[in-house]
Amino acid sequence: MKSRSRLSMTIITVLLALQVSVLHHSAGAVWASEGSPSGEAAVQTASKGNLGPSDRVKALRDLGFDAAADLLEAMEAAGLTPLISPDLTSSQATSEDLMTPKTSSVSGVEITDATDGASLKVVQRGKSVKVTGPYFLQSDRGDLYQEMALWAIRSGKSATQLPDGTVQIGPFENPTQALEEAERYPQWNASCVGTQETSGSSTRLYYAVLRIDPSKLKVEPVFAGSFGMGRAPMSFLHSNSKGAIAMVNGGYYYNSFPLGTLIHRGIPMGRPIPGRSAVGITPEGSVFFGDGTAYFGVRLRDTILPISDFNIPPKNGELSIFNPSAYRPGLTGGTTLLWVKDGAVSAANQGDYVLVGTGRAGELLSTASMGEPVELVSNFAFPLFQSCSMVIQGGPMIVENRTPLRRQEGLSKTITHRRHPRTLVGIDGQGLVFMVIDGRNGHSDGVTLEEAAQIALEEGLTAALNLDGGGSSQMIWRSVTVNKPSDRRERPIPYGIGVFEPR
Template identity: 30%
Template sequence: MNKSRITAITLAFLLLWASLAGAAAPTTAPASAPAAESAAVPAAVVSKIRSSQAADKVRIVLDMTAVPAYKVRLLDEPLRLVVDLEGAVNKSGLTELKFNDPLVGAARLAQAEPGKLRLTIDLKQAVIYNVFSLKAPNRLVIDLVKVYEQKVTQEVMPGVTYTSWLSGRPYGPVSAHILTVDLKQGFVLQPVLANGVVQGLDTVAAMARACRAVAAVNGSYFAPTGEILGLFKLDGEIVSTPPLARTAMGVMPDGKIIIDQVTYQGYVQLSSGERLVIDGVNRERGPDELILYTSRYGVTTGSNIYGIEYVIVGDEVKAIKTNDSVIPADGIVLSAHGRSAQALAALKVGDKIKIHQSLGPVWDKTVHVLGAGPMLLKNGSIYLTTKIEEFGSDVAGGRAPRTALGLTKDGRVLLVVVDGRQPTSTGMTLLELALFLQELGAVDAMNLDGGGSSEMVVNDKVVNKPSDGRERKVGSALAVISARLAI
C-alpha cells in the first residue's frame, strides 16, 4: 500500500475516533520537560503490563513510575500500532502479550534504541485507537476500539441519496455503501446485460455509462464467458433461466419492484399436440437437454456436433443443422441432444411448432427480471433461502464482499454494497447482511452476486473498494435510470 493510502486510512480513523470520543487525536502526548532538562529526569519505568478484552474494545495498560512523552503511529504492511516512549525502560518481567481476538494478534514491548521503549501491537484488521495517560497511579492506556459508527449521507439528486457507512463491529470493521432510491420521483430500476448479450463481460461503470445511469451495482451470477447463471428477462423477453427456482427481482409495468422465488416453465408443442420440456434458455446445452437460444445469446449457439438444431422463425422450422447454428434476429434456435433429439427427430423443414414460456401469472407481467439469491428478508422477517435454493459455500460461506437489493415498507429501493476481504472492511455473512438490511428499514431483500464482483457506481464514479483492487468485468448490472431515459 502506498504512503498516500496509509495516510488516508490513518487520518480517517483518527478523525472518526475524535468525533466519537470527543478526545484529542491519539498521537497526543502528555506535556513533558524541555529536551535540555529531560536528561536530569529519571527514566520512566514500566512496572506492570496488563490487558483486558471485551466485545467493544481491547485495552492494554502499562503501569509506570511516570508517563513520558510518547508518539503513536499506525503502520501498514504489516498492519500494526506502534507506541514509542521516550526515556522509558521495561522492568515488568513481561515482554509480550498474546490475544485470542479477531482484531488483535500480539503486543510486544522492547527497547527500540537506547532511551526509547517501543510497544508494537500486531493488528489483524484496522481499528480505531485511543492512547492516553492517567495519574495516581501513573498509567499509559491503549484502547483498540471495535464498536463505532460513522455515516455520511449526500443527495445525488432529488430522490436519490448515497450513504457511506463505516462501522466497527466485534468481528471487525465494515465499510458499507447504501443507495436509497425513491422511484416515485422519476426513477426506474433496469437490469443491464454486458455488451447487450448473455455472453458479454464488462465493468459496472461501463454498463452504467452505456445506459446513462445515475447509479448502478453488479447484478446476476455469471460464468467466465459472461453467460448469465440465473433468471434474466429484458424488455419482456426471457433471456436466461436458472436450473431451479431461485430468488429474483422483477420490474412491473408501473415500475413497482417485487422480490420472490421464481420458477421457469417452458415447453415445445409439436403439430401432433405432443409437448417437450425446454430445459433452459441461452446457456450451454447438456446431455439429453433441449435448450432454446435467442439472438440475446450471441451470433451463434456455439454448440458441439453431438446434437441437432432447429432454426425457427414465425413458428415454422426454417432450417435443420447439427451444431453452432446462426441465431436469427427474428427467431430462435432449438438445440437438442440425446433423448430430446430423439423426441424431435420427426421434425422437417416447413413443420409448425409452438413455443410456450412462463414464469407464473404474476411474473409473466414483469417487464424486466434479474435473478440471483438467496432471499434475505420477507415481510420484515429474516428469511434465508440458502439451502432451499442450493447455494454452496462460494456464496454462503463466511464473511465476504456483498451486494444486495432491499425494499422498504414505503416503496423505496435500497441498493447496498459491503466491502470485504480487506483490513478496512471484513465483509458480512448472509445473516449479517440480512440483519443490516433490516436495520436500514428493508422489509423484503435479496442477495446479488458478491465477492470481487461487488461494486457500486454513482455518477460515473466507483464509490466502494472492490476486493480485487480494481473493477472486475461482470455479466450484468442493475442500474438506476431516470424514467425519461428508460427504454
C-alpha cells in the same frame, strides 16, 4: 410484497463537525459545508471559515476514513457535490456536544448524494487498517482443490484447504501477482487477501445504499453480450449504457453464463435453480420477492417445446433460446434456428430472441413459416412473477416482513456463514433499494448473511434478497464506483443491473 410509493428526496444531513459553518435553531445545531443549501442569514462562519473540497477530504483522512475520503475525492472530481455527515446514532449527543465537536469520538461517517428519483448513501464505520504481505489467493471453490494444488506445485507455491472448505494459495510478493493468477483461472473465483495490521476501532464496515423510485426510473439488466463480450467490467457496461444513472452487479454466474432465472423484457435468459429466491419488477414499477423456480417453453401451433438451455447450443433433441447479442452464426453447428420478433417468426438477424433446436425440436422449427405466431410459455412457482418484465434469481432471502431469515437455499455455509462482500436488493416501504457491503480489505471486514440482514433492517428494509457477492460486488453512481471491489480491480461480469433516467 410490493412497493409503488415514490421516494421522498428530502435528505436531512448533519455534516462533519470540523471547522464548519454553524446554524442555530430551536432543535439544536446543524452544520452546513460550503455550497450546501442552507444559505440563511443566520449562518455564522466559524473562525477558520467553511471547509473547501480538499479540506473535507483531508478531514476524512485525519479521522482515519480513507475509503470515504477516496470516494469523496472521486465524486468531487466527477463534478458531484455530495454531503458528508458524522454517524451520531450510537451516542446521545446534545446541542452543546455538537457545538463543541470531539472528532476523536466520531465512529462513522456518511456521504450522501441525490438526483431525480434516486439517492445514494455511503457509510464507513471504524478506523482503517493497513493490509500487508504475504499475500494469498483465497477461493471458496473447495471442489477444485486438486486443480489448485497441482498448479501450486508447478509454481512453487502451496495450496491449503481450510476446515471451512476454502482454499488458500500462495504466498505472493504483491497483490498484482496474485490477481493475475486469479484472472488466469476465473473458475477458482479467488480473491487476494493479506495480513491486516489493525489500529483504532476493531469494527470496520463500509457499505453503500442506493434508493430508487421504480415507478419513475427504469431498472433492467445490461449484458456484456450486447457489446460482443462474454463478461465485461461494470464501468464499461455503465459508461456504454445511454441514460444510466447507477448500476450494481446482478445474480450468480459461471464463466460467462448467468445462473438462475433471469428475465429480460419478458424473455427468459437463464436456467432456473429450484428453490432459490428471486426479485421481480413489473413494467409499472411494482416489486415482488418470491421463489424463482420456473418452467419455460415455446408454443408453436399445438405443440409446446420445453426450453432446456439458454445462450448455449442445445443437446440432442432439445431446444435452446438465445439473446440476439449472444447468438453468433456458426455457433450452433447443424442445428435449426428460428428468429422471433413481436411474437411471430421474423427474418434472419431480426428478432427479440433466437430459438435453436436439434432432433424433434429442430424438425418442428423447420416447419415454421414467416409471420407464424410463436408464444413464450412460462410457469412460475411464485405466480406474481408472471407479470414482471424483469426477474433475477439470487438467494437466499435474508429479510421478509421486517424479520431476519436464516435460509440456505442450497448454498454452502462458506457462502452464507463466512464474512464476504455482499450485494443485496430489497424494498423499504417507499421504493427499491440496492446495497453493496465491502469486505476482504482493510476498510471493511465484510459480513455474514445474518449480519447483512441486520444492516438491511437498520436501513429500514422490509424485505431483502442476497445477490452475487465477493469480488463481483460493485456499485456505480453517476459514473463513480462508490465501493472498493475486493479484488482491488473490477471483476468482469456477464451483466449488471442498470438504473436509467425517468421513464
